[in-house]
Amino acid sequence: MPVSRISKAFENAKAENRAALVLYTMAGDPTPEISAKILENIAEGGADIIEIGFPFSDPMADGISIQKAAIRALENKMTLKKTFELVRNFRVKNQNTAIVLMGYLNPIESMGYAKFAQNCADCGVDGVIAVDDPPEEDMELRTGLKANDVALIRLATPTTDEHRLKKVIKDISGFVYYVSVAGVTGTKAIDTDAIKDKVSLVKSAAKLPVAIGFGIRTEEAAHNTAQLADGIVIGAALVDIVFNAYKDGNDCVKIAKDFAMRMKNAAVKN
Amino acid sequence: MNKQLHNDWSAYPDENGRFGQFGGRFVAETLMPNILALEEAYNKYKDDEDFKTEFSGLMTHYVGRPSPLYFAERLTEYYGGAKIYFKREELNHTGAHKINNCLGQILLAKRMGKTRIIAETGAGQHGVATATVCARFGLPCMVYMGAKDVERQSPNVFRMKLLGAEVNPVTSGTQTLKDAMNEALRDWVSNPHDTFYIIGTAAGPHPYPQMVRDFQSVIGKEAKEQILAAEGRLPDAIVACIGGGSNALGLFHPFLNDENVKIYGVEAAGLGLDTDKHAAAMAGGRPGVLHGNRTYLLQDDDGQILDAHSISAGLDYPGVGPELSFLKDTGRATYLSTTDDEALEAFQLCSRLEGILPALEPSHALARIGEIAKDIGKGGVVVLNISGRGDKDIFTIANAIGTDIGG
Incomplete structure (x- = not known):
C-alpha cells in the first residue's frame, strides 16, 4: 500500500489535469490538538500528499518560519514517537491521502532505523525525507524503508549536476522532490523560468513524478510552478498562515483548509 | 572499552570520511x-x-611559528610529579591555535x-x-x-x-x-x-x-621535535582540552602511533556531570548525527540536541569532533572532565605561578594536570597545550570570582 498511495496521488491529479498538491505542516504546531485537525482539514481541502515535519532542535536547512515552528512543536513536547501517533490517528478516518514524514536524521537514528521503518509501516506513513542524509550515507535508512515498502524520497537541487543526479534518483520511489532554489526553506521566491531546463532534466532521468518545492507562497507562483511539474510543495507559507491566524485568535484550521482549496485550484494545468 | 590494535592511526578517515562508525558527510x-x-x-x-x-x-613569518615548548618549572614544583611542559599556542598571532x-x-x-x-x-x-x-x-x-x-x-x-x-x-x-x-x-x-x-x-x-586536524597537527609535530630536543625522549603523556577538538587533535595526531604516549582529553563539566549544565559530550552523551557528522552528542531520548553549558564559550558545544569519538571507543585516548570552578582555580594558579594568563579553555586541561603529573611521577614528562591566551576572558573571570575589574 504505502508507495502505491503516493503514486495514486499523482495519478489522480494527472487525471484531473492539475499538479498534485503537497502541503507541509509541522507536527505539534501550533498545538498538538490543532495539528491533528489541520491534517484532516488540509486533506479535505485538497492536499493529495501531506508532508508532516517531525521537529528537530537544529534544523540547519530551514528558514525562520519552519525553525520557529520546530521550536514551538518541541515546546509542545512533540516527539518523533508522538508524530507516529498523529499519523495513526489520522489514518483511522483517512486512507487515501498520502503521508510523507520529513525531518532530520538524528531523531530517526535515535529511534533506530529498523524500528523507525516498522513504525512507518504500522502507522500508515507512505514515504520519508531525511534532509541531512544524502545518498552516500542513507544505506541504513534505505534498507529499513525498503523492507517495509515505504518510499525513500530524496531532494534534487539546483547544485545537483547531471552526474550526481544519477546517484540521487537511484533507489528512490514515490517521487523526486526538486528544490527550486539554493537556499533554506521559505526565503527566496521561486523563479520558474530559471528552473525549467533543470526540471525537465530531472523528469526525463527519474521516470518518477517530480514535485517542486521551496519558494511557493502565492497562488500565482503555485499556478506557474504547476505548469512545470507533476506536483507542487508548499510549506513555509502554510506554516506562517496557520500560526498567524492562531496567534490572532482566528480559526486557523478553517484558514488552513481554505488555503488548501485555493492552492489546489491554482495548481490546474493550462 | 576494549583497546583495539591499530597499526597506523594516520590511515583515518577512510575514503568515506569515516573514523570507524564516526564522521561521514x-x-x-x-x-x-x-x-x-x-x-x-x-x-x-x-x-x-x-x-x-x-x-x-x-606560519613562520605571519603566525610566528614554531611556538615555544616551555618547561613550567614552578607548576612542576608545586605538584611534585612529572615535569610539565606547555606548548605555547597562546603566543601565536591572534592569541590562539x-x-x-x-x-x-x-x-x-x-x-x-x-x-x-x-x-x-x-x-x-x-x-x-x-x-x-x-x-x-x-x-x-x-x-x-x-x-x-x-x-x-x-x-x-x-x-x-x-x-x-x-x-x-x-x-x-x-x-x-x-x-x-x-x-x-x-x-x-x-x-x-x-x-x-x-x-x-x-x-x-x-x-x-x-x-x-591536518592544518593543526603542526602543533604536535613541533612539540615532538621540541621535547626530543629538550628531554631526549617522548613524553609519557600529552594533555589538551576538548571543545570540538581542533587544539586537541592538533597535539594528539602526530603522537597517535607512539603507543607509549598516553593521551588525555579534558571535557568541560560545567556545573558538574551530575547536573544538566555541562558540555561533556563523551562523558554524558551518546552517538548521533549533527552538523554533518556522526559523533558523541548531548541529546535526549528523542534525539533532540541538549543545551551545553560551560563557563568557557569555546567549549560550550554539545558535540565533539568525530575522530575524538573514535579515539574514545578504541581506547586510544582517555577523557577526563573539569568543572567551571575547577577551571577558574587552575586559571588563577597558572597565572600566579607561571605568569601566563591561559584562556578558560586550556584552564580545563590545567585543572587535571596535577593528577596526571603525580600519577606519572617524578622522572616523567607531560606536555599540555595552552591553546589560547586568557585576555579575552578577563571580564567573565572577574564576574565569576566576584572581583571588580577596576578595583
Whole structure:
C-alpha cells in the first residue's frame, strides 16, 4: 500500500489535469490538538500528499518560519514517537491521502532505523525525507524503508549536476522532490523560468513524478510552478498562515483548509 | 572499552570520511557538491609544493611559528610529579591555535576561486583568526556568533570588527556555538557557489575533520621535535582540552602511533556531570548525527540536541569532533572532565605561578594536570597545550570570582 498511495496521488491529479498538491505542516504546531485537525482539514481541502515535519532542535536547512515552528512543536513536547501517533490517528478516518514524514536524521537514528521503518509501516506513513542524509550515507535508512515498502524520497537541487543526479534518483520511489532554489526553506521566491531546463532534466532521468518545492507562497507562483511539474510543495507559507491566524485568535484550521482549496485550484494545468 | 590494535592511526578517515562508525558527510543535498569539490581540492593541494611553501612561509613569518615548548618549572614544583611542559599556542598571532587552520583554509579558498568567507565562532578566537586571514587576503568575511557569546566575548567581537569582518549575532536556539554553526550552514546552502565556509573545529562533514586536524597537527609535530630536543625522549603523556577538538587533535595526531604516549582529553563539566549544565559530550552523551557528522552528542531520548553549558564559550558545544569519538571507543585516548570552578582555580594558579594568563579553555586541561603529573611521577614528562591566551576572558573571570575589574 504505502508507495502505491503516493503514486495514486499523482495519478489522480494527472487525471484531473492539475499538479498534485503537497502541503507541509509541522507536527505539534501550533498545538498538538490543532495539528491533528489541520491534517484532516488540509486533506479535505485538497492536499493529495501531506508532508508532516517531525521537529528537530537544529534544523540547519530551514528558514525562520519552519525553525520557529520546530521550536514551538518541541515546546509542545512533540516527539518523533508522538508524530507516529498523529499519523495513526489520522489514518483511522483517512486512507487515501498520502503521508510523507520529513525531518532530520538524528531523531530517526535515535529511534533506530529498523524500528523507525516498522513504525512507518504500522502507522500508515507512505514515504520519508531525511534532509541531512544524502545518498552516500542513507544505506541504513534505505534498507529499513525498503523492507517495509515505504518510499525513500530524496531532494534534487539546483547544485545537483547531471552526474550526481544519477546517484540521487537511484533507489528512490514515490517521487523526486526538486528544490527550486539554493537556499533554506521559505526565503527566496521561486523563479520558474530559471528552473525549467533543470526540471525537465530531472523528469526525463527519474521516470518518477517530480514535485517542486521551496519558494511557493502565492497562488500565482503555485499556478506557474504547476505548469512545470507533476506536483507542487508548499510549506513555509502554510506554516506562517496557520500560526498567524492562531496567534490572532482566528480559526486557523478553517484558514488552513481554505488555503488548501485555493492552492489546489491554482495548481490546474493550462 | 576494549583497546583495539591499530597499526597506523594516520590511515583515518577512510575514503568515506569515516573514523570507524564516526564522521561521514551528513549534509543537505544542496551542499553535497560543495563538500565533494572541497574534498577534491584539499586532496589536490595538500601535497602541492607551492601550497606547502606558501603555508609554511606564512606560519613562520605571519603566525610566528614554531611556538615555544616551555618547561613550567614552578607548576612542576608545586605538584611534585612529572615535569610539565606547555606548548605555547597562546603566543601565536591572534592569541590562539585557531590561526593555523584558518591560514590553511583560506589558501585553499583562494585556489578554489571563492570570493566570500563565512565562519562560525564560539569564544570568538576562530572568528578573530578568520577575520585576520580575510583581511590579509582581501576577502569579505561574515562571522556567525551566538548572541549570548557576543555578549560574553565582547573584546573579540570588537577585534573582528576592527579587522573588517561583519559579525552576525545569532538569536535562534541557545544562541551559542551550535546555533552559530546552524546559521553558517544556512548561509552556505543559500550561497553555495561563491562562498567558502571556514570551519574552526575538527568537526562538520568530511573533509573538515581531517583538514582541520591536518592544518593543526603542526602543533604536535613541533612539540615532538621540541621535547626530543629538550628531554631526549617522548613524553609519557600529552594533555589538551576538548571543545570540538581542533587544539586537541592538533597535539594528539602526530603522537597517535607512539603507543607509549598516553593521551588525555579534558571535557568541560560545567556545573558538574551530575547536573544538566555541562558540555561533556563523551562523558554524558551518546552517538548521533549533527552538523554533518556522526559523533558523541548531548541529546535526549528523542534525539533532540541538549543545551551545553560551560563557563568557557569555546567549549560550550554539545558535540565533539568525530575522530575524538573514535579515539574514545578504541581506547586510544582517555577523557577526563573539569568543572567551571575547577577551571577558574587552575586559571588563577597558572597565572600566579607561571605568569601566563591561559584562556578558560586550556584552564580545563590545567585543572587535571596535577593528577596526571603525580600519577606519572617524578622522572616523567607531560606536555599540555595552552591553546589560547586568557585576555579575552578577563571580564567573565572577574564576574565569576566576584572581583571588580577596576578595583
